[in-house]
Amino acid sequence: MNSFIEIPGGVTAPQSFTAGSIFAGIKPTNKSKPDMAFLFSTVPAVAAGTFTTNTVKAAPVRVSQANIRATETRAIVANSGNANACTGVVGIDHAKRMTKAMAKALGIKERQVLVCSTGRIGVPLPIEKMEGAIAQAPAALARDGSLRAAQAIMTSDTHTKEIAVEIQLNGKPVRIGGIAKGAGMIDPNMATMLCFITTDAAISKKLLQQAISDAVECSFNRITIDGDMSTNDTVLILANGAAGNAPLRNGEPEFDRFQSALNKVCCSLSRMIVEDGEGVSKFVTVQIRGAKSRQDARKAAEAIANSTLTKCCWFGGDPNWGRVMDAIGYSTAKVREETVDIYYDGLIAVQNGTAAATPISKLREVVANQRFTITVDLHIGKAEYTVFTTDLTTAYVEFNMGE
Amino acid sequence: MNSFIEIPGGVTAPQSFTAGSIFAGIKPTNKSKPDMAFLFSTVPAVAAGTFTTNTVKAAPVRVSQANIRATETRAIVANSGNANACTGVVGIDHAKRMTKAMAKALGIKERQVLVCSTGRIGVPLPIEKMEGAIAQAPAALARDGSLRAAQAIMTSDTHTKEIAVEIQLNGKPVRIGGIAKGAGMIDPNMATMLCFITTDAAISKKLLQQAISDAVECSFNRITIDGDMSTNDTVLILANGAAGNAPLRNGEPEFDRFQSALNKVCCSLSRMIVEDGEGVSKFVTVQIRGAKSRQDARKAAEAIANSTLTKCCWFGGDPNWGRVMDAIGYSTAKVREETVDIYYDGLIAVQNGTAAATPISKLREVVANQRFTITVDLHIGKAEYTVFTTDLTTAYVEFNMGE
Numbered sequence: 001m002n003s004f005i006e007i008p009g010g011v012t013a014p015q016s017f018t019a020g021s022i023f024a025g026i027k028p029t030n031k032s033k034p035d036m037a038f039l040f041s042t043v044p045a046v047a048a049g050t051f052t053t054n055t056v057k058a059a060p061v062r063v064s065q066a067n068i069r070a071t072e073t074r075a076i077v078a079n080s081g082n083a084n085a086c087t088g089v090v091g092i093d094h095a096k097r098m099t100k101a102m103a104k105a106l107g108i109k110e111r112q113v114l115v116c117s118t119g120r121i122g123v124p125l126p127i128e129k130m131e132g133a134i135a136q137a138p139a140a141l142a143r144d145g146s147l148r149a150a151q152a153i154m155t156s157d158t159h160t161k162e163i164a165v166e167i168q169l170n171g172k173p174v175r176i177g178g179i180a181k182g183a184g185m186i187d188p189n190m191a192t193m194l195c196f197i198t199t200d201a202a203i204s205k206k207l208l209q210q211a212i213s214d215a216v217e218c219s220f221n222r223i224t225i226d227g228d229m230s231t232n233d234t235v236l237i238l239a240n241g242a243a244g245n246a247p248l249r250n251g252e253p254e255f256d257r258f259q260s261a262l263n264k265v266c267c268s269l270s271r272m273i274v275e276d277g278e279g280v281s282k283f284v285t286v287q288i289r290g291a292k293s294r295q296d297a298r299k300a301a302e303a304i305a306n307s308t309l310t311k312c313c314w315f316g317g318d319p320n321w322g323r324v325m326d327a328i329g330y331s332t333a334k335v336r337e338e339t340v341d342i343y344y345d346g347l348i349a350v351q352n353g354t355a356a357a358t359p360i361s362k363l364r365e366v367v368a369n370q371r372f373t374i375t376v377d378l379h380i381g382k383a384e385y386t387v388f389t390t391d392l393t394t395a396y397v398e399f400n401m402g403e
Numbered sequence: 404m405n406s407f408i409e410i411p412g413g414v415t416a417p418q419s420f421t422a423g424s425i426f427a428g429i430k431p432t433n434k435s436k437p438d439m440a441f442l443f444s445t446v447p448a449v450a451a452g453t454f455t456t457n458t459v460k461a462a463p464v465r466v467s468q469a470n471i472r473a474t475e476t477r478a479i480v481a482n483s484g485n486a487n488a489c490t491g492v493v494g495i496d497h498a499k500r501m502t503k504a505m506a507k508a509l510g511i512k513e514r515q516v517l518v519c520s521t522g523r524i525g526v527p528l529p530i531e532k533m534e535g536a537i538a539q540a541p542a543a544l545a546r547d548g549s550l551r552a553a554q555a556i557m558t559s560d561t562h563t564k565e566i567a568v569e570i571q572l573n574g575k576p577v578r579i580g581g582i583a584k585g586a587g588m589i590d591p592n593m594a595t596m597l598c599f600i601t602t603d604a605a606i607s608k609k610l611l612q613q614a615i616s617d618a619v620e621c622s623f624n625r626i627t628i629d630g631d632m633s634t635n636d637t638v639l640i641l642a643n644g645a646a647g648n649a650p651l652r653n654g655e656p657e658f659d660r661f662q663s664a665l666n667k668v669c670c671s672l673s674r675m676i677v678e679d680g681e682g683v684s685k686f687v688t689v690q691i692r693g694a695k696s697r698q699d700a701r702k703a704a705e706a707i708a709n710s711t712l713t714k715c716c717w718f719g720g721d722p723n724w725g726r727v728m729d730a731i732g733y734s735t736a737k738v739r740e741e742t743v744d745i746y747y748d749g750l751i752a753v754q755n756g757t758a759a760a761t762p763i764s765k766l767r768e769v770v771a772n773q774r775f776t777i778t779v780d781l782h783i784g785k786a787e788y789t790v791f792t793t794d795l796t797t798a799y800v801e802f803n804m805g806e
Contacts, residue, residue, distance in 0.1 A: 053733075054732040054733045055733070055738045056738065056740050057732075057740070085728075086725060086756055087757055088741065091757075122725045122728075122758045308803075312800050313803060313804060315804050322488065322489060325459050325524060326457065326524065328459065329458040329459030329460075330458070330459075335458045335459065337459050337460070350489070350525075353489055354490055354491040354494075354525065355526070392800060393800065394801060397715050397796065397797045397799075397800055398797060400712055400716060400719075401715055401718055402715075402720060
C-alpha cells in the first residue's frame with residue numbers, strides 16, 4: 001500500500017510553492033554559487049519542524065522556534081556561508097531583520113517567515129547586504145526554483161540533495177518535496193544539517209508536527225549520535241492544502257500513506273547526506289538485534305557507529321570485529337559477552353562472543369565493498385535499532401584541519 | 404611538603420623487586436623485542452588495582468580480578484601481541500595456565516600471581532610456547548630488569564614508559580616505581596593501557612587500594628572518555644614493605660606524602676601515554692571551570708576533548724572556538740551560552756558566548772604550539788575538571804586502517 005512515485009521538482013513539485021536563490025556576497029571568497037535561498041507558499045500554509053537539541057542554539061533557530069508557533073506560515077529564508085551562531089543579541093536582531101525583510105518583500109507578516117543559517121560560527125552576518133538581496137526575492141521565486149534553492153544552502157556538499165514523491169489520497173494526487181544540505185560528516189553534531197520539505201496535502205498543523213517528528217525519528221535521527229546536533233540543525237515542513245484532498249486525519253489509511261511517503265522523503269534525503277559526507281568512502285549500516293530495550297539497542301549501535309577505531313578500519317578494509325566487540329562492551333547497553341553474534345553482510349564473524357568459522361578473507365571481501373551491513377545480535381531481548389554511518393578517512397581529517 | 408625526588412630504576416627501584424622479559428614468539432612476525440614481562444616481589448607483598456569497566460572483559464582481567472582478592476600477591480606475568488580477549492572458556496583456561504606456570508617457576512601459589520595481556524582481540528594464545536617461556540622467568544628476573552619488562556609490554560608505543568620516585572617517611576627512604584604501555588590513542592577505550600607500579604612502602608592492602616583508586620582518578624581516568632576502557636585495561640600496584648617504614652595510616656601526614664608521590668607516578672605515566680599516542684602531534688589540556696557540578700564539568704571537558712572536529716582543527720593549527728562552543732552545547736552539561744568564556748593559553752577567545760577582542764592571529768599562534776591549554780569558564784558554579792587529550796591526525800587514521 002506504500003505506493004508512491006518519484007517525480008521531479010523538489011520543493012516546488014507540490015502545487016502553489018515557489019523557490020529561488022540569489023547571490024548576496026556573504027562570503028566574498030565564493031562568488032561561484034548563490035548563498036541565499038527562498039521558499040514561498042503562494043497560498044496560506046501551516047508549518048511544523050524539529051530543531052537542534054544543542055544548548056548552544058544559533059540565532060535563526062531561536063527566531064524560527066518562536067515564529068513556527070504562528071497559525072500560518074508562508075515562507076523560509078536561508079543563507080549559507082555564515083551560521084549566525086554565538087553572535088549574541090546582535091545575532092538575534094540580524095535573524096529578525098532577515099524575517100522582516102522577507103515579509104516586506106512578499107507582503108506577508110514577519111511571524112509567517114522562518115529563517116535558517118549555516119556556515120562558520122561566531123561571525124556577525126553582513127546584514128545590510130542580505131536585506132538588499134532579500135528585497136529581490138519576489139523576482140527570484142519561481143515554480144521551477146527548487147534546484148536553485150538547493151544549491152544556495154550547500155556548504156561542503158559536493159552535490160545538491162533533492163527529492164519529490166507523489167501519492168494518491170482518495171483519488172487526488174498529493175505531492176511531497178524536499179531539499180537538504182549535508183553535514184561535514186554524517187553526524188549532525190558535526191556540521192549543520194538543513195532540510196526543507198513542502199507538501200500540498202491538506203493537514204492540520206498539529207498532525208503535521210506529529211508526522212514530521214515521526215519521519216525525523218526514523219531518518220535524520222538515525223544518522224545522529226545520542227541526539228547530538230549542531231547549533232543550527234533544522235528540519236522544516238510547510239503544508240498548503242493546494243492538492244485539495246480531504247484534510248488528513250490520524251488513524252486513517254490516507255494519513256498512513258502520507259506518513260509513509262514523508263518517511264521516504266526524509267530517509268532518501270538523510271541517506272544522501274551520509275553518502276555525501278566529507279571524505280567518506282564507505283556507507284555502513286549498523287543493525288542491533290536482540291537487545292533488552294530499544295534504548296540499549298540504540299546505545300550499542302551508536303557506540304559502534306561512532307568509534308574512531310571501527311571507522312578507521314572500515315576505511316582500510318579491515319573487518320576487525322574485536323573493535324566492534326569492544327564498542328558494544330563500553331556502550332553501557334546490557335551485553336552478555338558469551339551470547340553475542342556478529343554478522344558482516346550476513347556472514348557470521350562472531351558466534352557466542354568468540355571468532356566464528358567464516359574465514360577472515362571472506363569478511364575482508366565484505367568490508368572492501370562501498371556499502372555493507374554489520375549486524376549484531378545480543379540474544380538478550382527483542383529490541384532492535386539501526387543507524388547509518390561512514391568510515392573515517394584521511395581525507396576527512398584533511399578537510400577539517402582548518403582553513 | 405610534596406618533596407620527592409625522581410630516581411632511576413622504574414619498577415625495580417623499590418627494594419626487593421625484580422623484573423625481566425623474554426621472547427616467547429607470540430607474534431611470529433615480530434622477533435625484534437621481547438613479548439613477555441615478569442615482575443616479582445622477593446618478599447611477601449600486598450596488591451591492589453583498577454580494571455577496565457568494559458562489559459566485554461579479557462580473560463586475564465577476569466582471572467586477575469579473582470586473584471587480586473588473595474591476602475598476599477607476589478608476581479605479575481604479562482604478554483603483548485595477543486589480548487586474550489573474546490576467547491571464551493579457552494581464554495580463561497589460558498590465563499589460568501599463565502598464572503600456574505608463573506607460580507610453579509617461582510615456587511609461589513597460583514593465586515599470588517596476576518596476569519595481563521595486550522594485543523589483537525579474538526585469537527587464542529599460543530599457550531604451550533608461553534608456558535615454556537614462563538618456566539625461564541627465574542633466570543630472566545633481575546634487580547635492574549625494569550626497562551626490559553617495560554619493553555616487553557609495548558605494542559604500538561614508540562618508546563618505553565618508566566618512572567620512579569623516592570620520598571622520606573619518618574626518616575626512612577621509600578620508593579615508588581612504575582612502567583606502562585600506551586594506548587593506540589590517548590583514550591584507553593582505544594587500545595589497551597597497562598600500568599604496573601611497585602613500592603617498598605609498608606601499607607595495608609585496604610589502604611593501598613584506596614591510594615591507587617585515588618591516584619588513577621586524577622591521572623589515567625583523566626585521559627578516558629566517560630570511563631570507557633578497552634577490554635584489557637589494568638593498573639596494578641604491589642607493596643612489599645621492604646623499606647621498613649612504620650605502616651602507613653590514613654589521615655597521617657606520611658600517608659598524604661605517599662599519596663602525592665603515587666599521584667606523581669601515575670600522572671607522569673599517563674602523560675607519557677598521551678604524548679606517545681599513535682600519530683599524535685599535539686598535547687592539549689582541556690580545563691573546565693565554573694560548572695554547576697563536577698559531573699557537568701567532566702561532561703563538558705570530555706565533549707571538547709573527544710570531538711572529532713575540534714581534534715582535526717587542532718591538528719591543522721586552527722583555533723576554531725565555534726567547535727568548542729558546539730561541543731559544550733551538546734555535552735548535556737548545564738550551560739548558559741551568554742555566560743561562557745573561553746581562553747587559549749590565557750588569551751580570551753570568547754567572552755559572554757561571543758567572539759572576544761583577541762585577534763585570531765594570536766589564537767592561531769597558541770594552537771600552532773605543540774602544547775596548549777583550552778580553558779572554558781561556564782560562570783554557573785564552582786566545579787572544575789581537567790582532561791588531557793591530543794589532536795586527530797591523518798597519521799592516526801593511516802595507523803588504524805588495519806593491516
